[in-house]
Amino acid sequence: MPKSEIILNAFTMNAVSHVNYGLWRHDEDQAFRHDDLDYWIGLAEVLEEGGFDAVFIADALGLLDTYGGGAAESLRRGVQSPLSDPLLLVSALAGASRHLGIGVTVSTTYEQPYLLARKFTTLDQLSGGRVAWNIVTSQLESAARNLGLERQVDHDERYDRADEFLTVAYKLWQGSWEDDAVVADKGSAARPDGLYADPARVHAIDHHGRFFRVPGPHIAQPSPQRVPVLFQAGGSPRGQRFAARHAELVFVAGADAAGVRRNVETIRALAREEGRAPDAIRFVSAVAVVVAPTRAEAESRFADYRRFYDATGALVHYSASTGVDFSDADQDAPIRYLETNSNRSLLRMFDDPDGGRSWTLRQALAPEGGFGRTRTFVGDPIAVADGLEDWLEATGTDGINLIHVVSPGSFVDFSRLVVPELIRRGRRPAGRPEVPLTLRERLFGAAPRPPVDHPAARHGFPHRAATSEARPE
Amino acid sequence: MPKSEIILNAFTMNAVSHVNYGLWRHDEDQAFRHDDLDYWIGLAEVLEEGGFDAVFIADALGLLDTYGGGAAESLRRGVQSPLSDPLLLVSALAGASRHLGIGVTVSTTYEQPYLLARKFTTLDQLSGGRVAWNIVTSQLESAARNLGLERQVDHDERYDRADEFLTVAYKLWQGSWEDDAVVADKGSAARPDGLYADPARVHAIDHHGRFFRVPGPHIAQPSPQRVPVLFQAGGSPRGQRFAARHAELVFVAGADAAGVRRNVETIRALAREEGRAPDAIRFVSAVAVVVAPTRAEAESRFADYRRFYDATGALVHYSASTGVDFSDADQDAPIRYLETNSNRSLLRMFDDPDGGRSWTLRQALAPEGGFGRTRTFVGDPIAVADGLEDWLEATGTDGINLIHVVSPGSFVDFSRLVVPELIRRGRRPAGRPEVPLTLRERLFGAAPRPPVDHPAARHGFPHRAATSEARPE
Numbered sequence: 001m002p003k004s005e006i007i008l009n010a011f012t013m014n015a016v017s018h019v020n021y022g023l024w025r026h027d028e029d030q031a032f033r034h035d036d037l038d039y040w041i042g043l044a045e046v047l048e049e050g051g052f053d054a055v056f057i058a059d060a061l062g063l064l065d066t067y068g069g070g071a072a073e074s075l076r077r078g079v080q081s082p083l084s085d086p087l088l089l090v091s092a093l094a095g096a097s098r099h100l101g102i103g104v105t106v107s108t109t110y111e112q113p114y115l116l117a118r119k120f121t122t123l124d125q126l127s128g129g130r131v132a133w134n135i136v137t138s139q140l141e142s143a144a145r146n147l148g149l150e151r152q153v154d155h156d157e158r159y160d161r162a163d164e165f166l167t168v169a170y171k172l173w174q175g176s177w178e179d180d181a182v183v184a185d186k187g188s189a190a191r192p193d194g195l196y197a198d199p200a201r202v203h204a205i206d207h208h209g210r211f212f213r214v215p216g217p218h219i220a221q222p223s224p225q226r227v228p229v230l231f232q233a234g235g236s237p238r239g240q241r242f243a244a245r246h247a248e249l250v251f252v253a254g255a256d257a258a259g260v261r262r263n264v265e266t267i268r269a270l271a272r273e274e275g276r277a278p279d280a281i282r283f284v285s286a287v288a289v290v291v292a293p294t295r296a297e298a299e300s301r302f303a304d305y306r307r308f309y310d311a312t313g314a315l316v317h318y319s320a321s322t323g324v325d326f327s328d329a330d331q332d333a334p335i336r337y338l339e340t341n342s343n344r345s346l347l348r349m350f351d352d353p354d355g356g357r358s359w360t361l362r363q364a365l366a367p368e369g370g371f372g373r374t375r376t377f378v379g380d381p382i383a384v385a386d387g388l389e390d391w392l393e394a395t396g397t398d399g400i401n402l403i404h405v406v407s408p409g410s411f412v413d414f415s416r417l418v419v420p421e422l423i424r425r426g427r428r429p430a431g432r433p434e435v436p437l438t439l440r441e442r443l444f445g446a447a448p449r450p451p452v453d454h455p456a457a458r459h460g461f462p463h464r465a466a467t468s469e470a471r472p473e
Numbered sequence: 474m475p476k477s478e479i480i481l482n483a484f485t486m487n488a489v490s491h492v493n494y495g496l497w498r499h500d501e502d503q504a505f506r507h508d509d510l511d512y513w514i515g516l517a518e519v520l521e522e523g524g525f526d527a528v529f530i531a532d533a534l535g536l537l538d539t540y541g542g543g544a545a546e547s548l549r550r551g552v553q554s555p556l557s558d559p560l561l562l563v564s565a566l567a568g569a570s571r572h573l574g575i576g577v578t579v580s581t582t583y584e585q586p587y588l589l590a591r592k593f594t595t596l597d598q599l600s601g602g603r604v605a606w607n608i609v610t611s612q613l614e615s616a617a618r619n620l621g622l623e624r625q626v627d628h629d630e631r632y633d634r635a636d637e638f639l640t641v642a643y644k645l646w647q648g649s650w651e652d653d654a655v656v657a658d659k660g661s662a663a664r665p666d667g668l669y670a671d672p673a674r675v676h677a678i679d680h681h682g683r684f685f686r687v688p689g690p691h692i693a694q695p696s697p698q699r700v701p702v703l704f705q706a707g708g709s710p711r712g713q714r715f716a717a718r719h720a721e722l723v724f725v726a727g728a729d730a731a732g733v734r735r736n737v738e739t740i741r742a743l744a745r746e747e748g749r750a751p752d753a754i755r756f757v758s759a760v761a762v763v764v765a766p767t768r769a770e771a772e773s774r775f776a777d778y779r780r781f782y783d784a785t786g787a788l789v790h791y792s793a794s795t796g797v798d799f800s801d802a803d804q805d806a807p808i809r810y811l812e813t814n815s816n817r818s819l820l821r822m823f824d825d826p827d828g829g830r831s832w833t834l835r836q837a838l839a840p841e842g843g844f845g846r847t848r849t850f851v852g853d854p855i856a857v858a859d860g861l862e863d864w865l866e867a868t869g870t871d872g873i874n875l876i877h878v879v880s881p882g883s884f885v886d887f888s889r890l891v892v893p894e895l896i897r898r899g900r901r902p903a904g905r906p907e908v909p910l911t912l913r914e915r916l917f918g919a920a921p922r923p924p925v926d927h928p929a930a931r932h933g934f935p936h937r938a939a940t941s942e943a944r945p946e
Contacts, residue, residue: 014595016669025659025667030655032669033596037568061588063692071672071690082650082694091562092599095514110585114619115534122487122558124567125508146587146687177555184505190610193783194498196489196505196551199544214619217544219536221508221555238698240946312664447804 001053001445006392006427007249007284007399008419010047010055011409013084016078018058020371021317023263023309024078031382031407032078035449040089044096047410051432052414054101054132055093056231056251056401057086060106062142064320068327071142074320075312087119094127101434103132103231109158110138110182111146112278113168114214120228121173121220127437129224129448134231135246137162159238161211166246166458168212171205173226174449174460176218178202197221218349225448227456235263244270245455249282249443251401256359257374257394264396266280276453282443283397288376288405291384291417298448302378305371307403312453313363332436371405381421388418390426474526474918479865480722480757480872481892482576483520483884485530487552487559490757491531492864493844494790495783497551502898507550511688513562517569517666519881524905526915527574528566529704529724529874530559534580535615540883541800544615545791550786552936560592569602572905574701576605576704583611583620586641587687593701595647602697602911602921607704608719609737610635613793632711635686639719639756641685644678646699647922647933649691651675651773669693698921700929702912708736717743718928722755722916724874730847730867733758737869749926755916756870761849761878764857764890773941776852778844778878787838791846799833804834858894 001007016032017024024032033039044402047055060305063081064074075079086104102123106116126133136350137158138144153161205216218270232247234240243250244267254260263284271281290305292298307434317325370376377387404410420426438448450456474480479883490497490507499503506512520528536554537547547554560578566575575596579589597604610631610752611617617626626634633774660667678689705720707713717740727733737756763778765771792799843849850860861873877883895901911921923929 022666024669029661035696036593037564037601040599061692063690067639071675073672075670075672075675076668077666082655082670082692084598084693085592088561088564088595089600090564091510091513091561091566093786095510095565096570110588112583115583119558119561121642122508122561125557126510126513126561128510146689146692147585185498193547193550193785196497197548197555198546199546200543202548208931213621216619217536219534219555220557221510312666326699333760392851413755 001442003279004426005429006388006422007282007400007443008052008428009399010045010052011058011286011401011403012055012407013080014089015080015082016082017313018080019317020402020422021079021313022077022308022408023305023405026308026406028409029406030405034084041096044093044100046411048097048100048402049429050411050419052100052411054103054332054439055406056132057105057133058134058436059083059086059136060140060143061104061110061138063142064148064322065142066318066325067316068126069325070319071318073312075440076167076444077310077316079310079313079316080320090123090131091243093128094123094130099130099436099442100231101130101132101442103134103229105134105136107138107143108165109153110143111165113165113212114172114216114219116190117169117172119219121218121223124223124225125220129435129440130436130441131225132249133228134233134251134304135162136233139355141323142430150256151267155236159242161235162242163245164209164211165208166455168205168207168214170459171207171229172214172216172218172458173222174456176205176216177222178461179222191264194309201322215433225285225438225440227450229443240267241270243267243281244276245274248440248450248454249284250276252283252285252395252397253373254285255370255373257391260395260397261283264327267284272359274455277451280309280451280453282399283395284399284401285391285395285397286374286401286403287388287391288371288374288403288411289384289414289418290376290378291382292407293304293411293417295380295383299377299378301448302376308369309366311362311365315361316395318361318365318373328362329361332360333407334363334365335359371403381417385425386420388422389425407449474902474915476752476915477899478902478914479734479757479861481525481901482757482872482874483516484759484874484876485880486531486553487557487562488553488555490786491553492790492846493785493878493880494552495550496878497782499778499781499879501882501927503882504877504880507557510893513565514569516881517566517573517847518885519884519888521570521573523884523890524901525573525574525884526559526872527603529576529605529607530562530610531534531607532556532559532578532580533613533793534611535582535613535619536788538615539796539798540789544582544800546785546789547619550783550789552783552786552789560596560622562606563596564599567596567603574603574605574702574915574917576607578607578700580609580611580902581635581638582626583616583730584638586638586685587645587689587692589692590642590645590691594696595689597696597701598693601816601909602913603909604698605702605704605722605912606747607706607724608635608639620668620734622632628709629711629941632715635715636718637682640682641678641680641930643700643888643929643932644680644696645687645689645691649676649678649689650695651934655694669826690789693938698911698913700918700923701929703838714755716740717749720754721913721923721927722757725756725758725845725868725870727758727844728846730864733868733870744928747928750853753924753926755872756868757872757874758864758868758870759847759862759874759876760861760892761844761847761876762857762883762887763849763851764854764886765855766890768853769854776887780841782844782877787846790832790835791838792905799834802834806833808834808837816937840865844876845853848877854890854894857891858898858900861891861895862898862900936940
């Protein structure tokens with residue numbers, strides 16, 4: 001897509017509620033039916049109809065059990081607990097759509113690259129190249145304990161392992177099966193047995209590293225994108241370095257435009273150091289939108305939703321994300337940065353020595369009285385479109401992960417009211433191609449596989465890199 | 474289902490070919506389009522229409538690389554190589570059907586029970602309780618090498634680990650969330666915050682074992698069956714003991730009725746020792762069927778299919794299954810039993826000291842000139858139904874895993890020609906319930922959850938066992 005177009009992702013989780021704390025109790029919300037396939041198929045249809053670029057399904061590998069030292073409040077309030085597997089939704093979502101990209105969070109910490117590479121290859125095959133992987137390294141202590149570790153692996157060590165994990169995956173995806181390895185010749189007089197794959201074009205990868213030893217070859221044949229589009233959200237220094245190296249789409253969080261912009265600029269600068277093109281990475285931030293035909297109606301709906309907002313639920317989530325139990329915290333005192341073994345970026349976001357702005361806990365959790373630690377735009381379609389354009393301009397970002405206050409309602413409203421206004425302004429495409437694009441083609445207007453400046457390209461075959469060089473835009 | 478009805482599963486793999494070696498080259502076959510979601514959705518529709526009880530998708534975690542000391546022949550011939558992930562197909566298959574059960578092979582050797590339990594809970598939620606797990610311990614050396622092990626874990630040790638794996642999974646599925654833990658109360662004046670799950674009814678499992686340490690609780694809320702229907706195919710002494718303890722449906726292989734019957738009787742006897750009811754386990758065997766309106770047409774089709782049969786492909790598969798490289802073997806010499814670290818049952822099947830029958834390799838691979846190491850029935854609908862009834866009677870089995878010679882053609886033919894004849898004989902149900910059943914209800918005519926004599930019941934709550942006690946039939 002042209003740089004002028006806003007990337008539009010829907011942001012959710014296979015859970016009772018995602019960051020719309022308490023809203024599962026609102027009659028308009030259907031997301032809490034997360035264990036019902038019909039809900040998900042309906043959601044895919046709504047997003048396809050609305051022309052969303054992708055749905056992005058977050059994940060964690062444990063109940064949120066930091067707040068109050070246990071999972072009681074997260075269970076009571078349905079805050080990302082219980083939580084079902086997102087990866088297993090993908091083929092159903094792919095079956096219910098033709099154009100919609102589908103991104104899923106999977107942690108590298110508890111997977112083997114040989115098997116995870118096959119999973120993404122399979123999903124990319126089944127979706128016709130519409131899959132993205134949000135790479136995380138898992139910050140939850142509760143996940144570590146349930147997966148056989150005494151405690152979570154150290155933060156930077158997790159990223160070292162993730163780096164090598166991706167190298168192995170790149171070798172399997174890019175450097176094992178040549179493009180013409182699958183011959184699928186059913187046979188002839190000259191070759192009576194036929195030839196499915198030419199073994200001379202399927203290569204062992206012979207990886208011997210610090211964390212992994214994988215002789216290969218890749219077990220599955222190449223998918224349209226070979227490498228899923230890579231999402232990442234690292235905000236710590238080590239996480240930013242990782243994102244700068246591998247990510248194609250970076251998810252930046254926060255409600256403070258200047259803080260978000262600093263994060264974006266830091267990662268862009270690091271990406272240049274990694275030898276990547278200036279536009280190699282696209283940035284999206286999570287936002288909430290409450291829109292209605294008139295401002296008065298929008299404000300009335302917002303007030304209605306706010307009555308269901310669960311401030312304690314927000315604190316339960318924030319405690320788990322930061323590894324700090326805020327159950328006894330003074331919500332009106334300024335947040336101080338505290339280094340934990342969990343996600344270091346979140347506290348940094350609100351207590352940035354360079355930022356010059358100090359937040360209280362209450363402000364951080366519901367900026368300007370909004371939802372889910374994000375900016376919330378409330379108004380008629382024109383006001384929302386204005387607000388979004390200003391926000392993207394101020395933050396230097398390329399698009400949004402739209403959270404749902406209620407689902408699929410928030411996505412339906414956005415599709416019906418905001419998308420036409422964005423199309424009118426040339427910020428969303430007016431139509432879509434007859435033949436569906438892969439997600440990478442859709443986001444970057446380029447080839448289905450990673451471009452030459454991406455580290456995955458180093459592991460591809462010579463002719464592959466050559467193909468990618470002709471990268472338009 | 475009543476004992477008089479024949480269990481009807483479709484047997485396949487997410488691969489170019491399964492046990493229909495060489496048939497991917499036949500124009501009727503579509504299974505080699507395994508990377509195309511439309512193929513799978515079409516298959517689910519065919520099986521739903523034909524009233525199949527379940528589709529059962531096999532898996533392995535490595536290329537077949539025993540024959541000739543490498544994967545060249547398996548790739549050339551498309552023999553289960555390349556191979557994509559089957560678990561990721563399930564939600565799409567569930568979305569394309571309402572009644573069809575969906576069973577998938579997953580190995581315990583490379584998974585963590587905490588995460589695999591969530592995967593099956595998720596799929597059982599999304600399918601409305603139609604999921605089965607075929608438990609394997611992985612015999613392929615190539616999988617072990619790619620997953621960080623020097624070599625495959627010893628055979629019996631794999632089963633010891635699998636036993637504990639299931640214990641952990643039972644605790645998570647059955648002993649963590651009480652039935653009324655999910656309250657989903659949206660709130661009232663008396664309870665203004667609402668209550669999603671009652672934490673007092675969500676229990677830590679506190680498992681500390683030899684292989685796993687899982688404090689719990691289970692991260693996902695219970696699914697309709699709680700425990701997927703458990704399939705198993707163990708044929709070695711240790712595998713038979715495992716099946717007798719855990720399996721609800723056992724897959725017995727072989728083309729020799731007396732040999733199959735001995736295997737069935739051994740497992741039934743072992744199941745009694747484990748305290749399970751005589752009918753606690755149902756047995757199915759793989760068979761191939763080539764049916765047409767007349768015998769002459771069926772024989773002509775069979776001859777046509779046989780022209781595409783790839784005998785070397787069969788040997789490639791058999792080498793991988795047994796861990797013995799048969800590339801230089803004399804196909805007309807009798808098979809001798811040889812203990813390997815791989816699947817011990819397959820060679821035993823054909824060189825059974827008690828069986829009194831000795832097979833050559835050629836006979837074992839294509840019994841009576843059929844397909845895929847199974848019995849093949851060729852004829853008009855009445856002859857096929859007669860043959861199947863005789864086979865079930867002679868083997869003491871309860872149903873079949875129908876392999877495809879071509880897919881979906883073999884399933885379409887069976888549905889159109891054989892199923893009506895089986896219905897006429899009272900061996901298949903004439904209709905189906907308005908409201909879909911869970912797979913366990915469908916197969917056993919009983920409750921959706923495991924019955925009281927199953928080891929999973931020991932880990933359930935007292936009231937659960939009481940509910941299951943009222944097990945009809």
